[in-house]
Amino acid sequence: MLELARGRLGGAEVSFVQQTFEEYVVTPPQEQRYDCVYSSNAIHHLDLDGKSQVYSKVLRELDFGGLFVNIDVVLSATRESERWQHNMWRDWINQNLKRIGRTDQLGKYDDLPGVARRRPENKPGKLVDQLALLERIGFRDVDCFYKYGVFAMFGGTK
Numbered sequence: 001m002l003e004l005a006r007g008r009l010g011g012a013e014v015s016f017v018q019q020t021f022e023e024y025v026v027t028p029p030q031e032q033r034y035d036c037v038y039s040s041n042a043i044h045h046l047d048l049d050g051k052s053q054v055y056s057k058v059l060r061e062l063d064f065g066g067l068f069v070n071i072d073v074v075l076s077a078t079r080e081s082e083r084w085q086h087n088m089w090r091d092w093i094n095q096n097l098k099r100i101g102r103t104d105q106l107g108k109y110d111d112l113p114g115v116a117r118r119r120p121e122n123k124p125g126k127l128v129d130q131l132a133l134l135e136r137i138g139f140r141d142v143d144c145f146y147k148y149g150v151f152a153m154f155g156g157t158k
Contacts, residue, residue: 033063044124062158069155074127085149086113
């Protein structure tokens with residue numbers, strides 16, 4: 001993923017950090033400050049305490065006015081909402097399989113949302129809890145910028 005990002009960003013002045021979250025939170029803050037920190041489909045593997053540690057470290061390393069964006073899966077507010085959103089996810093998968101001509105695979109991934117939910121390494125949190133956590137830590141302009149079912153893009157500024 002990092003090689004692909006480097007290739008797509010060409011000669012842009014971009015810094016990449018490749019560490020586990022556990023390594024990242026104990027590494028002393030960088031002297032360099034970042035204008036933007038972005039995470040995609042990773043932080044949901046941390047419990048709420050782990051999320052808090054990562055969000056706090058990101059805030060310390062952002063330049064004033066810098067933006068943090070997290071695109072990740074989130075828990076639904078209720079069981080009924082979760083059922084509805086998992087149905088959306090399942091339908092989206094099947095619509096895309098049909099669109100790309102893989103009709104032989106229709107229904108093959110119908111339980112993917114349930115499988116993802118049951119995996120112990122997945123620890124998505126409720127969106128409202130994560131937004132509140134970002135505010136408590138000190139982020140400003142905290143918001144959900146986009147949400148489709150269990151997938152959300154949210155964050156805030158320093």
